[in-house]
Amino acid sequence: MVRMNVLWIFAHPEGRSLSGALRDEGLRALSELGHQARVSDLYAMRWNPVVEAADFGHDPAERLVVSAASQRAHTAGELSEDIRAEQEKIAWADALIVQFPLWWYGMPAILKGWFDRVFVKGFAYGVTDPSGRTLRYGDGRLAGKRAMVLLTAGAREPSLGPRGINGQVDQLLFPLQHGTLWYSGASVLPPLVVPGADRVSAEEFRAHAGRLRERLASLPTAEPLPFRRQNGGDYDEDLVLRPHLAPGRTGLAVHYAPGT
Amino acid sequence: MVRMNVLWIFAHPEGRSLSGALRDEGLRALSELGHQARVSDLYAMRWNPVVEAADFGHDPAERLVVSAASQRAHTAGELSEDIRAEQEKIAWADALIVQFPLWWYGMPAILKGWFDRVFVKGFAYGVTDPSGRTLRYGDGRLAGKRAMVLLTAGAREPSLGPRGINGQVDQLLFPLQHGTLWYSGASVLPPLVVPGADRVSAEEFRAHAGRLRERLASLPTAEPLPFRRQNGGDYDEDLVLRPHLAPGRTGLAVHYAPGT
Numbered sequence: 356m357v358r359m360n361v362l363w364i365f366a367h368p369e370g371r372s373l374s375g376a377l378r379d380e381g382l383r384a385l386s387e388l389g390h391q392a393r394v395s396d397l398y399a400m401r402w403n404p405v406v407e408a409a410d411f412g413h414d415p416a417e418r419l420v421v422s423a424a425s426q427r428a429h430t431a432g433e434l435s436e437d438i439r440a441e442q443e444k445i446a447w448a449d450a451l452i453v454q455f456p457l458w459w460y461g462m463p464a465i466l467k468g469w470f471d472r473v474f475v476k477g478f479a480y481g482v483t484d485p486s487g488r489t490l491r492y493g494d495g496r497l498a499g500k501r502a503m504v505l506l507t508a509g510a511r512e513p514s515l516g517p518r519g520i521n522g523q524v525d526q527l528l529f530p531l532q533h534g535t536l537w538y539s540g541a542s543v544l545p546p547l548v549v550p551g552a553d554r555v556s557a558e559e560f561r562a563h564a565g566r567l568r569e570r571l572a573s574l575p576t577a578e579p580l581p582f583r584r585q586n587g588g589d590y591d592e593d594l595v596l597r598p599h600l601a602p603g604r605t606g607l608a609v610h611y612a613p614g615t
Numbered sequence: 616m617v618r619m620n621v622l623w624i625f626a627h628p629e630g631r632s633l634s635g636a637l638r639d640e641g642l643r644a645l646s647e648l649g650h651q652a653r654v655s656d657l658y659a660m661r662w663n664p665v666v667e668a669a670d671f672g673h674d675p676a677e678r679l680v681v682s683a684a685s686q687r688a689h690t691a692g693e694l695s696e697d698i699r700a701e702q703e704k705i706a707w708a709d710a711l712i713v714q715f716p717l718w719w720y721g722m723p724a725i726l727k728g729w730f731d732r733v734f735v736k737g738f739a740y741g742v743t744d745p746s747g748r749t750l751r752y753g754d755g756r757l758a759g760k761r762a763m764v765l766l767t768a769g770a771r772e773p774s775l776g777p778r779g780i781n782g783q784v785d786q787l788l789f790p791l792q793h794g795t796l797w798y799s800g801a802s803v804l805p806p807l808v809v810p811g812a813d814r815v816s817a818e819e820f821r822a823h824a825g826r827l828r829e830r831l832a833s834l835p836t837a838e839p840l841p842f843r844r845q846n847g848g849d850y851d852e853d854l855v856l857r858p859h860l861a862p863g864r865t866g867l868a869v870h871y872a873p874g875t
Contacts, residue, residue, distance in 0.1 A: 368667060369679040404664055404724035407628060419629040422769070422813065460794030461721060464664035464728025470719050492780060509682070513853035517865035520752060520845060520854040522789055526867050530787055534720030553682065585780060593773035594780040605777035607786050608866050 357575040361385055361392045362448035366455040366466035367507075368398045373552055373560070374456060374507050380564045381452065381505070384571045393444055397465045403437065404468020410435045425475035434475065441473040450501040450574055451541065453531070456552065457508040460527050470535055479539040492533075493584035495540030501574060502536045503544040504528060505567070507552035515550055524548055525580075529607045533582055542579035544570075581612040617835040621645055621652045622708035626715040626726035627767075628658045633812055633820070634716060634767050640824045641712065641765070644831045653704055657725045663697065664728020670695045685735035694735065701733040710761040710834055711801065713791070716812065717768040720787050730795055739799040752793075753844035755800030761834060762801040764788060765827070767812035775810055784808055785840075789867045793842055802839035804830075841872040 363382065367374035378394075385392045395402075408415045411428035428434045434442075445451070455466050462470075474480065479497070482490045490498075506528070508515060515524040525532070525546065532543045547570050549555070549563050570577070583589045583596070589612075591597055601609040623642065627634035638654075645652045655662075668675045671688035688694045694702075705711070715726050722730075734740065739757070742750045750758075766788070768775060775784040785792070785806065792803045807830050809815070809823050830837070843849045843856070849872075851857055861869040 368681065371678045372680075398665075398667075404728070405658075406718075406723065407658075418631045420632075420813075421628065458666075459727070459730050459734065459798075460790035461727060463666065464724045464731050467719075467721060467727045468664065468724025471724050474719065511853070513855050516855065518856040518861075518869055520843075520850050520856070520870065522794060522867050522870070523865060526786065527790055527794070529782055530720035530790075534782060534787070538719075553680075583780075590780050593771070595773050595776065596778040596780070601778075605783060606866055606868050607782050609778055610780065610782065 359390045359449040359575055360447050361390050361450045361452060361574070362444050363392055363394045363452045364454065364466070364469065365394060365396045366398070366463050366469070368463075370396075370399075373549070373555055374454065376560065377505065377507070377549070377563065377567060378454060381454075381567050381571060384568045388572060390574075393447070395441060395444060395469070397469060402465055402469060404465045404471065406468070406471050410438060410472060422476045422481065426477040426481060429475050429477040435472075438472050438475070441469065442478060445473070445497070445500075448500060450503070451536075452503055452505055453536075454505040455507075457506055457510070457527075460522065462531065470531075474535065474539065479535075488586065490540065491538050491585055493537060493540060493582065494586055495538070497536065498540035500541045501544060501579070502532075502541040503570065503574070504532060504546035505549075506546055507549045509553045510550055512548075512550040515548065526607045532580065533607075533610060537580075537582045543582065544574070544577050544579055583610055583612050619650045619709040619835055620707050621650050621710045621712060621834070622704050623652055623654045623712045624714065624726070624729065625654060625656045626658070626723050626729070628723075630656075630659075633809070633815055634714065636820065637765065637767070637809070637823065637827060638714060641714075641827050641831055644828045648832060650834075653707070655701060655704065655729070657729060662725055662729060664725045664731065666728070666731050670698060670732060682736045682741065686737040686741060689735050689737040695732075698732050698735070701729065702738060705733070705757070705760075708760060710763070711796075712763055712765055713796075714765040715767075717766055717770070717787075720782065722791065730791075734795065734799065739795075748846065750800065751798050751845055753797060753800060753842065754846055755798070757796065758800035760801045761804060761839070762792075762796045763804040763830065763834070764792060764806035765809075766806055767809045769813045770810055772808075772810040775808070786867045792840065793867075793870060797840075797842045803842065804834070804837050804839055843870050843872050 411424040412433045413424045514521045517523050536543050671684040672693045673684045774781045796803050
């Protein structure tokens with residue numbers, strides 16, 4: 356049996372909520388599965404989501420270039436203590452669960468700012484191998500780790516489907532799942548989406564909790580989303596998908612390899 | 616000549632930046648065009664991006680349901696003063712410019728939290744007409760207003776193109792342009808994207824500034840993105856696109872009406 360270290364990132368303002376109940380259920384399941392879990396409950400931590408000069412020990416009188424200042428502070432071990440604590444949790448973790456309610460079709464600001472502040476240059480981007488090759492989209496700091504989004508949404512399921520007015524949910528999640536987690540090297544499992552989340556009956560809750568338990572049971576083994584690797588030969592030197600792949604097609608879906 | 620009130624929302628931590636220079640250029644252009652401008656410089660305002668019970672005068676001992684609490688506070692005129700000030704600027708404005716650097720393929724947290732906190736229920740969602748019909752996606756509080764994204768991105772242009780590894784930029788912006796601005800009723804103009812933003816030469820800056828001036832000159836008249844209206848007959852009762860429209864296709868692109 357595979358034992359994993361799991362970092363559960365929780366970004367809901369109210370623990371006495373469907374989201375809180377799902378988190379508690381998930382943590383019980385992880386414990387029963389023999390995994391270790393740590394929780395970053397961003398509201399409870401009063402997490403500061405705003406990138407600022409102070410994160411980097413940067414003199415505010417000097418012009419701030421976020422990428423350069425963050426890379427310098429990261430290399431020097433001078434990032435804010437709250438950022439370093441989250442980076443240490445990520446280093447410890449074999450898997451990340453990213454749980455949030457869908458607000459305006461994206462993450463709550465407190466969670467977006469967890470990525471903005473923790474995923475600094477040198478840690479999650481601007482990472483190279485000894486030959487100078489850029490490590491991203493399938494390679495990088497999070498390589499070998501797994502990640503899964505647990506999403507609650509007020510919208511009903513059809514409206515988040517492939518032709519639903521709110522947008523196909525995996526494409527709404529592309530900036531997070533592909534542009535952040537996969538960018539940093541993590542294998543991203545299919546998201547667990549709980550639609551109609553503001554009107555879940557007790558019976559529906561049991562069904563959602565059961566699906567969550569199943570997804571956590573398969574956390575070590577489930578097949579990740581088949582995002583294409585930057586260094587796998589599918590992209591040209593301008594990082595454009597080569598013409599023989601998904602020929603004639605455009606948009607976010609072309610970055611999924613078919614038939615896997 | 617059409618004179619407009621323009622709200623310029625600026626979400627960069629450093630005014631002494633390409634972003635700051637573009638903002639200043641844009642504000643000069645608006646003034647020369649005879650428009651009135653107000654600026655919400657979120658970093659300078661030290662904007663708080665985190666939705667919390669205190670926004671709504673909500674008793675923290677009681678369970679918080681954000682949608683209900685925000686709607687109650689909005690109706691009662693009891694939202695936090697900082698939120699009401701932004702709502703008043705929006706009410707004043709004929710057009711919104713939303714300017715930000717692309718961080719992890721989305722908005723900086725401080726800007727996401729501007730939408731999270733200001734676009735409360737009753738103001739930007741959960742709005743109905745007297746017959747009880749939901750007003751969103753082309754109807755709503757922002758109907759009659761125009762909005763345009765001004766985006767700077769470190770990535771180079773091909774990588775943000777239709778087959779670029781970072782994702783087609785208008786689809787990365789879908790949660791904001793379609794899911795937030797169009798949802799609330801605004802007509803969304805094509806975004807102005809400045810790629811390669813961390814290495815812009817003086818000559819390139821002049822070209823970008825010129826494009827910005829052109830876009831601001833056509834702010835009252837430019838053709839908006841052809842997003843489909845919720846109440847225009849294109850969607851069925853489950854809010855799924857009817858099968859004869861974009862037949863057989865899926866994903867975010869189906870929500871643009873062709874040939875317009």
